[in-house]
Amino acid sequence: MATAVNGRGGRDGTGGRDGKSGGNGMGHGNGMGGSDGWADGGGADGGDDGFIEVDRVEKVFEVRRRTGFLRRERRQVRAVDAISFRVARGEMVGCIGPNGAGKSTTIKMLTGILTPSGGRLRVAGIDPSRERTRLAQRIGVVFGQRTTLWWDLPLIDSYRLMRRMYRIPDARYRANLDRCVELLELGGLLDVPVRQLSLGQRMRGDIAAALLHDPEVLYLDEPTIGLDVVSKAKVRGFLRDLNAERGTTVLLTTHDLQDIEQLCSRVMVIDHGRLVYDGPLAGLHQAGGNERTLVVDLERELPPIELPPARVVRVEGPRQWLAFPADESAAELVARIAAAYPLADLSVREPDIEAVIGRMYAEKAVS
Numbered sequence: 087m088a089t090a091v092n093g094r095g096g097r098d099g100t101g102g103r104d105g106k107s108g109g110n111g112m113g114h115g116n117g118m119g120g121s122d123g124w125a126d127g128g129g130a131d132g133g134d135d136g137f138i139e140v141d142r143v144e145k146v147f148e149v150r151r152r153t154g155f156l157r158r159e160r161r162q163v164r165a166v167d168a169i170s171f172r173v174a175r176g177e178m179v180g181c182i183g184p185n186g187a188g189k190s191t192t193i194k195m196l197t198g199i200l201t202p203s204g205g206r207l208r209v210a211g212i213d214p215s216r217e218r219t220r221l222a223q224r225i226g227v228v229f230g231q232r233t234t235l236w237w238d239l240p241l242i243d244s245y246r247l248m249r250r251m252y253r254i255p256d257a258r259y260r261a262n263l264d265r266c267v268e269l270l271e272l273g274g275l276l277d278v279p280v281r282q283l284s285l286g287q288r289m290r291g292d293i294a295a296a297l298l299h300d301p302e303v304l305y306l307d308e309p310t311i312g313l314d315v316v317s318k319a320k321v322r323g324f325l326r327d328l329n330a331e332r333g334t335t336v337l338l339t340t341h342d343l344q345d346i347e348q349l350c351s352r353v354m355v356i357d358h359g360r361l362v363y364d365g366p367l368a369g370l371h372q373a374g375g376n377e378r379t380l381v382v383d384l385e386r387e388l389p390p391i392e393l394p395p396a397r398v399v400r401v402e403g404p405r406q407w408l409a410f411p412a413d414e415s416a417a418e419l420v421a422r423i424a425a426a427y428p429l430a431d432l433s434v435r436e437p438d439i440e441a442v443i444g445r446m447y448a449e450k451a452v453s
């Protein structure tokens with residue numbers, strides 16, 4: 087549904103309002119295609135297509151740096167720069183971008199942890215930084231790199247504390263806990279102190295904690311970071327079901343394009359605090375003129391594989407790297423290689439997001 091972008095427009099306010107989508111997803115727009123300005127939060131929760139409303143939001147940090155014995159220099163860091171987008175109720179949106187792009191800062195403003203330096207922000211009609219406690223009843227938050235669980239307590243004790251903090255009625259708490267325990271496979275872990283859990287177990291524990299009070303929105307900051315393939319699959323499967331069955335709105339940040347591919351119909355790319363792309367993942371591949379890479383381990387050293395449109399970009403002994411168009415089927419290519427070459431192993435590498443963004447800029451510069 088969303089195809090528009092704030093582009094590199096930025097601070098003059100031209101980005102984010104005109105609802106145009108450049109053919110390749112680049113250009114200026116507000117994400118959800120509203121071209122006639124923003125709802126005033128009018129309905130109790132901002133309306134279905136603007137459940138989350140972000141209008142030219144900025145965040146500037148003041149940083150002090152020691153430059154001498156008694157001297158300090160003050161510097162401003164513009165972490166988020168006039169970002170505008172909307173998220174509809176029940177949407178699942180992924181947010182990607184290089185390190186330091188402003189993703190976490192955006193999520194923190196949406197939870198009310200940080201106050202924007204400028205712009206307008208509403209979640210379910212609520213201004214997060216002004217009514218953080220009221221909003222807390224309606225949102226769940228998971229920070230992949232930090233836990234909200236009590237480190238030294240058994241997992242179940244954290245949940246009991248959450249029940250009190252959120253004043254969750256008994257029956258609801260039971261039902262939600264049972265469901266999370268079953269689907270996230272936490273049964274054998276409830277009595278284990280959090281510090282003894284593996285990263286994947288802890289992450290599942292954190293996701294359950296964020297859902298005990300039935301939030302309408304779930305923010306996930308790097309929910310699969312550091313997880314092995316099996317744990318990633320469990321977390322993704324759970325989130326997909328949650329969204330399909332409960333209609334929970336999900337906004338997640340990630341460095342893993344597979345999270346986006348498997349979960350989100352829409353992706354937002356943030357770079358240097360600006361929204362540079364907002365649309366489907368397929369459009370991002372096109373915008374970046376992108377290719378995926380198949381890493382092929384042959385049983386022995388052989389001349390470069392010849393299977394157009396794939397082309398060999400690197401060879402190291404029996405290992406060869408083949409670049410192929412992102413919209414081509416990897417399965418088909420794998421089948422063709424397996425039929426013609428002695429194959430020992432292979433893996434598909436998704437494009438590096440920084441390279442995608444770099445290419446998007448390069449294309450925009452020459453267009």
Ligand SMILES: Nc1ncnc2c1ncn2[C@@H]1O[C@H](COP(=O)(O)OP(=O)(O)OP(=O)(O)O)[C@@H](O)[C@H]1O
Pocket residue numbers: 147148149163164165183184185186187188189190191192
């Ligand atoms: N509390 C803070 N004080 C000063 N600068 C900050 C603060 N928080 C973030 N920043 C700066 O704001 C910018 C954006 O940071 P942010 O954490 O939002 O990026 P990110 O896209 O989430 O990155 P990553 O993918 O590495 O988590 C960075 O330059 C960061 O150093």
